[in-house]
Amino acid sequence: MMEISILRLGQIGTNCYIxxxxxxxxxxxxxxxxxxxQVAVWLIQNGLExxxxxxxxxxxxxxxxxxxxxxxxxxxxxxxxxADIHQGEDTxxxxxxxxxxxxxxxxxxxxxxxxxxxxxxxxxxxxETPGHTPGSVTLRAGDVLFTGDxxxxxxxxxxxxxxxxxxxxMSSLKRLGELDGDYRVLPGHEGQTTxxxxxxxxxxxxxxxxx
Numbered sequence: 001m002m003e004i005s006i007l008r009l010g011q012i013g014t015n016c017y018i019x020x021x022x023x024x025x026x027x028x029x030x031x032x033x034x035x036x037x038q039v040a041v042w043l044i045q046n047g048l049e050x051x052x053x054x055x056x057x058x059x060x061x062x063x064x065x066x067x068x069x070x071x072x073x074x075x076x077x078x079x080x081x082x083a084d085i086h087q088g089e090d091t092x093x094x095x096x097x098x099x100x101x102x103x104x105x106x107x108x109x110x111x112x113x114x115x116x117x118x119x120x121x122x123x124x125x126x127x128e129t130p131g132h133t134p135g136s137v138t139l140r141a142g143d144v145l146f147t148g149d150x151x152x153x154x155x156x157x158x159x160x161x162x163x164x165x166x167x168x169x170m171s172s173l174k175r176l177g178e179l180d181g182d183y184r185v186l187p188g189h190e191g192q193t194t195x196x197x198x199x200x201x202x203x204x205x206x207x208x209x210x211x
Contacts, residue, residue, distance in 0.1 A: 004186070017030040027120050031063075031148065036066060040068060052078070056136060057084050062148070062188065063105075081136070124139050131170070131171070132150055133161070143181075156173060
C-alpha cells in the first residue's frame, strides 16, 4: 500500500505530495512548492527521509522548494521533463517577475513518456501531458494520478502562460479521460477528485473527450 500526505504551500496554495510505502521511512516528493525548508522540517518531524523529487512541470510555485530540501539532503535527485528544464538558462519570466529555472538548481535528471522511476519502493510512470507547459507530465503510481496543473477537480490548467498550448491541453485531457478504469486524481492545486467523477462532471474533460 502507498501512503500519501499533502502539504499545501505558498500564496498560490500548491499541493506538495509526499508518498511512501505504508510504514516506510523513505519517501518521494511530487512538486515541493516554494517552501522547501518547511517540507524538510515536516519530513524530519515525521521520521521521513527524502529519496527523490518528481516534478509535474517547472513553474516557480512547484519548484522553488528544491534548494531548501537540498540543504538537508544535498544529493537529492530531481526529475523533470526535458522540455521544462530550460537547460542553460538561469531564469524565466512569469507574472512580470524573474524566477529560477529547474536547471539553475543543478543536477537534474530528465524523464519522458513511458519512463518508470522507482522511488521509496513505489513505481512511478511518466505520462506526457503537455498544454499547461511544454513539459507537463502526469505521474501514475498504482491507482493514483498526480496531474500537476493539467487536470483539476472541475477544471483544467491555464494555457495562457508562455509555452501554454490549448490544443495540446485538449489532447492531454482526452488522453487522461480515456485511461482504463478509475484513478484517484491528485492535482497541483485545490482538492483531490477521481477520474470517473471528472469524466461525468468536468466540462473541460468532457469537451476534450468529445473531440
